[in-house]
Amino acid sequence: MAFGVLALVGTRKGLFLLRGDDDRRDWRVEGPLLDGWGVYHATVDPRDGRFYAAANHVVYGPTVQRSADGGKTWERSKKIGLPAWSGLTVNAVWHIEPGLPQQPGTLYLGADPGVLFRSDDAGETWEPDRGILEHPARDRWFPGAGGLCCDSIQLDPGDPQRMYVCIASAGTLRSDDGGQTWLPVNKNVAADYLPDPYPEIGQCVHKLLLHPARPERLWQQNHFGVYRSDNRGDSWERLDGNGLPTSFGYPIMIDPKDPDKAFVIPERSPEYHYSPNGRLAVYRTRDGGRTWDEMSDGLPRQAWAAVLREASASDADSLYFGTQSGSFFGLADGDIWVEAARHLPPVLSVEVTQWSR
Amino acid sequence: MVQIVVPSFLAAQADGRRRFEVQAETVGEALRALPVADLLFNERGEWSRYLNVFVDGRDAREQGGPACPLAGAHEVLIIAMLAGG
Numbered sequence: 527m528a529f530g531v532l533a534l535v536g537t538r539k540g541l542f543l544l545r546g547d548d549d550r551r552d553w554r555v556e557g558p559l560l561d562g563w564g565v566y567h568a569t570v571d572p573r574d575g576r577f578y579a580a581a582n583h584v585v586y587g588p589t590v591q592r593s594a595d596g597g598k599t600w601e602r603s604k605k606i607g608l609p610a611w612s613g614l615t616v617n618a619v620w621h622i623e624p625g626l627p628q629q630p631g632t633l634y635l636g637a638d639p640g641v642l643f644r645s646d647d648a649g650e651t652w653e654p655d656r657g658i659l660e661h662p663a664r665d666r667w668f669p670g671a672g673g674l675c676c677d678s679i680q681l682d683p684g685d686p687q688r689m690y691v692c693i694a695s696a697g698t699l700r701s702d703d704g705g706q707t708w709l710p711v712n713k714n715v716a717a718d719y720l721p722d723p724y725p726e727i728g729q730c731v732h733k734l735l736l737h738p739a740r741p742e743r744l745w746q747q748n749h750f751g752v753y754r755s756d757n758r759g760d761s762w763e764r765l766d767g768n769g770l771p772t773s774f775g776y777p778i779m780i781d782p783k784d785p786d787k788a789f790v791i792p793e794r795s796p797e798y799h800y801s802p803n804g805r806l807a808v809y810r811t812r813d814g815g816r817t818w819d820e821m822s823d824g825l826p827r828q829a830w831a832a833v834l835r836e837a838s839a840s841d842a843d844s845l846y847f848g849t850q851s852g853s854f855f856g857l858a859d860g861d862i863w864v865e866a867a868r869h870l871p872p873v874l875s876v877e878v879t880q881w882s883r
Numbered sequence: 884m885v886q887i888v889v890p891s892f893l894a895a896q897a898d899g900r901r902r903f904e905v906q907a908e909t910v911g912e913a914l915r916a917l918p919v920a921d922l923l924f925n926e927r928g929e930w931s932r933y934l935n936v937f938v939d940g941r942d943a944r945e946q947g948g949p950a951c952p953l954a955g956a957h958e959v960l961i962i963a964m965l966a967g968g
Binding site: 561562583584585586587589602604605606607608610615616 | 892893895896921922923925926927931933934963964
């Protein structure tokens with residue numbers, strides 16, 4: 527049996543499935559599924575193969591769509607809401623994270639306004655995490671241009687009680703007790719738009735990833751810099767001073783085989799969300815962020831691209847990302863980027879899994 | 884009984900059905916009987932501001948919104964915001 531790559535590409539107008547051969551040079555595009563929905567994030571639950579999509583519509587609001595048959599048919603979760611006493615309503619759903627293997631049926635959902643939900647019935651119903659909803663510092667959180675989005679959820683594979691969420695702009699929060707209480711972990715992370723540029727809380731994390739083979743190691747692309755933590759977020763080291771053209775960007779990728787590798791896609795600045803100098807490139811570090819080198823073979827010679835925070839993914843073999851101008855790229859052997867699709871609607875999210883044929 | 888007509892986007896979320904017959908006294912009650920009710924209201928029971936509902940051709944918002952009475956009505960038409968650009 528041959529294997530290939532299946533990419534779930536969420537766009538502003540639906541979900542596309544891109545199937546790549548095992549060498550990631552030939553791709554087939556299927557879709558749109560969930561036609562007309564803004565798919566902020568779609569993922570495959572590695573425990574049972576179900577698809578989940580955080581779907582939003584300007585008229586019909588936010589929902590979670592679920593498929594048990596590879597995207598042929600979909601079912602919505604029951605209404606996702608916040609209790610009346612909170613005074614809050616759900617504005618958008620942003621990210622779905624399947625639970626650990628020992629937590630069958632459990633999933634997490636990040637949403638605007640800075641809230642986390644948990645499901646214990648495979649996404650049929652969702653309950654808000656009270657520790658986040660009633661967090662004592664909530665009055666110091668403020669939304670970015672994308673809202674008060676909760677877009678990164680990372681689970682520690684070695685400790686089911688430990689998890690991380692990022693809220694823009696609250697920063698990174700860590701729970702060591704299964705989500706009952708949340709500790710801000712933003713030491714040395716800049717928030718240059720605030721009077722105190724290194725506050726306890728208020729940072730704008732664009733994407734945070736935990737390395738599965740070394741769970742105490744976290745990487746983040748922030749509004750102000752690229753950072754690594756080797757102590758579960760207790761402190762952070764800024765890494766963008768050596769080889770990166772800018773410190774700004776949204777996504778970050780890691781190599782699941784090598785904790786010292788990470789990949790970012792810089793943009794010009796917070797005011798100009800496109801490739802610096804008209805040159806789209808991925809930058810790679812192989813030494814924990816001390817140095818970075820450019821990976822642009824196969825990418826357009828001129829491009830003013832923007833890649834959103836959820837619009838990249840990695841697996842053991844490769845890297846993948848999509849642009850707001852509707853292109854999807856995968857990295858083939860020899861570090862050559864292959865444009866697998868173009869003229870898609872603006873790409874909001876990318877996740878990958880294996881498929882057999 | 885009143886007939887409710889939904890736009891194609893909502894029909895796609897209801898196994899392709901565009902027309903529903905329901906027994907209801909108000910517009911709100913009728914819409915809550917639909918299999919896509921979760922897409923019409925937020926968790927406070929408020930309509931999306933981009934959602935228009937007409938009862939026999941008259942804007943339900945001008946007749947009490949969800950409380951708009953349906954006595955003698957034949958058709959409730961749901962129309963999503965029209966947008967261009």
